[in-house]
Amino acid sequence: MFTSAFRFLRILYTMMRFRLDVFIPFTLLPWYLRYTLGALCAIGRKRASKNRGERLRLALESLGPIFVKFGQILSTRRDLLDDDLADELAKLQDKVPPFSGKVAKAIIERDLKAPIEQLFAEFSENPLASASIAQVHTATLHSGEDVVVKVIRPKIENTIGKDISLLYSLAHFVANVSEDGRRLRPIEVVTDYEYTILDELDLAKEAANTGLLQRNFTHSELLYVPQVYWDYCHRNVMVMERISGIPVADIPALNQAKVNMKCLAERGVEIFFTQVFSHSFFHADMHPGNIFVDPSNPDKPKYIAIDCAIMGSLDDEDKSYLARNLLAFFQRDYRLVAELHVESGWVPKGTPVHAFESAIRSVCEPMFAKPLKDISFGQVLIGLFQTARRFNMEVQPQLVLLEKTLLNIEGLGRQLYPDLDLWVTAKPFLERWMREQMGPKRVMEEVRKQAPQWAGHLPQIPNLVFTALTQLSHQEERMQAQTNEIKELSQELKLRRRNWPFRLLGAFSLAGAWLVTEPNTLEQLKHADLTSAGLFILGLYLLVLKP
Structure with missing residues (x-):
């Protein structure tokens, strides 16, 4: 406390x-x-x-x-x-000061349940790099492979827990004292941070992410992902292949290696769209510190990606809406952009489309004052989402990660090649992807994907058909019975409507019979008993006995 x-x-x-x-x-x-x-x-x-x-x-x-x-x-x-x-x-x-290499060795031995000498032929106690969550050491396996060993900082989880609690307290304070504070959504920002940093604390999860990204780009000429050594991975320890390459931000070194910068920048964009639309799984922390370049083929350079702790994914609906949104924006079809936001559920269903379209136009139209190659995809998404926020758009965490990654890719691409035109690279990719989603090939893929599930239900089909026919027969019988009841009720209502004047007359007759039996009335009428009896019998007949 x-x-x-x-x-x-x-x-x-x-x-x-x-x-x-x-x-x-x-x-x-x-x-x-x-x-x-x-x-x-x-x-x-x-x-x-x-x-x-x-x-x-x-x-x-x-x-x-x-x-x-x-x-x-x-x-x-x-x-x-x-x-x-x-x-x-x-x-x-x-960047933070490293912790002791001896402490790192103790963590490795504790979690992998073996002495360092048994795990590695060589292990350097001097860290290669150190950050707030973990630090990295170089090592060599007994089989001869050069590797890097990533180790989580000791007691960091406890420190993070305390700081996150304080951040939540500050966020609630900011949100409660002013409307401007609420506009910044501080509680949401802290929650986003909590999810992100807790993911980074689990190196077993990072290893799994790295393995999936590696499989997605197996034999690719665009991106290389280092191999993970699964027998040496734990929540607090991860061992992977040691790579060599030029840091992507080291422009002088890339120029010295005669790397084709235009090709390198365009390949970065292609990698991003391939991850998002083809794999539905993308590296969401692609800042320059996590990206290297293999210059062995300078005319067709290959990227190398590390640190897969933060990954994003989009489902098929999100991908479709995103692609259609971008295509509609560059066609200046703001009506379609507004309709897609509503249709996707990103903004509430009752949102007035005309007003939303007008707001989008006022924000996005000025962007077209610049040449198409100078329009930032990331800024387009920011502009759209900021406008949508005014119409109560709910936060979409997957889109926030996408926006961040796209901004990183754009900034990096234009740093490598200032004349990079993302639209030239992205438009054919998006249009091809949209055609594939609607074409016969996609239908056949879905059939193949669902075929095993359908095949599992084949033996049940005769029973299912018999059950359905039986239920249909019973339903028809119930419907016929209900129809007969409705007809009888209808006839009864018609009969009652036809006889209501007689019943009304009967009511008046009964009232008259009661009236003439009153003492004052009997004195005035000589034949009161006969009159009252007659009225009573007539009223009873008309009101009750007459059908």
Whole structure:
């Protein structure tokens, strides 16, 4: 409890030190909190000369690696953040001092249940790289393969749990004090971060992701994924093939290797669309630190991808809506874009399509003032999603990951080749994919996919047919009985409608019989008994006995 309180005070102090009070709506706070925070703000006045994005980045860096990671994830939410904040947060580097190599060896031996000498012919205690969640060591297997060993930091899960609890507290505070705070959806952002970072804590899951991505690109000329050594993998340890290549951000080294930069940039786009639309499984953390280039064939360079902790996937419906949305956008068919958002369920069904179309047009049409090659796919998605948010679009986590990955791919591609035209590469791919989804080949694939399931039901077909026919026969009998009842009821109603004047007359006759038996009336009528008896008999006949 005291640790959490101290951590919270440190966060508060850091916020004031870096003048992050610009994000706090002071007018909505209680007076005592306004004065307290105002006094603390004096600590950081000398830093006020820096812009707010830079101050936010510096604050997160001072709070440690968990908050750096949070800032990196936050930088991908351009549907929520202003550009100046997102651009500055994108500069955050997940670099922290390494932990002891002896501690790493102890974790490996504990989880793989064998001494290091039995597991590896060689193991370097000096880490190759170190980050907030894990660090990497080089090693050699007894069979001679060079490998890297990734090890989760000790006690990191406990630290992350405490920091996430504090982040949730801050998120609820921000959401409760102002409308602007709610607009940023802070609780949703923290939840997104929690899911992402917890995935990174499970190296067994990362190994499985790596294995699937490797199978998807087996024998591919576009992308190479290192081999996983499954016998050496655990929740806290992962061993995989050691690769060699040029970091994709090292432009001078790529130029020195005479790599065809245009081909390299276009292949990056092709890899992205292949993962999303052909495999429905894409690497969602493709920043430059996770991508290398194999320059052995410089005219047709191949990418190498590592770190598959964060992966995304789209179902067939999402892929179809996404492809149709992009094609409709570039055809400037904003009506179709609006209809697709409603049809997909991304926005509520009752959304007024005309108003939504108008809002999309006002945001997207200015983009076409630029040449087509300069239009950013990522910015298109951001513009569409920001507009849809005004119409109560629900957050689609898979689309958030897609948007982030697309922005990374675009930025990387244009860094490699500034004249990259994504539309030239993407349009044929999207159009071909749409044709394949609607063509006979797709139908036959679905038939083949469902055939085993259908075959399993074949022996049951005679019984199913007999049961269905029996139920149909019983249903016909019930329907006939109901029809007869309806006819009888209809005839009864007709008869009652025809006889209602007589029944009304009968009611009046009974009333008359009662009336003439009253003492005052009998004095006035000489034949009262005969009259009342006659009226009573007539009324009874008309009201009850007459059919």
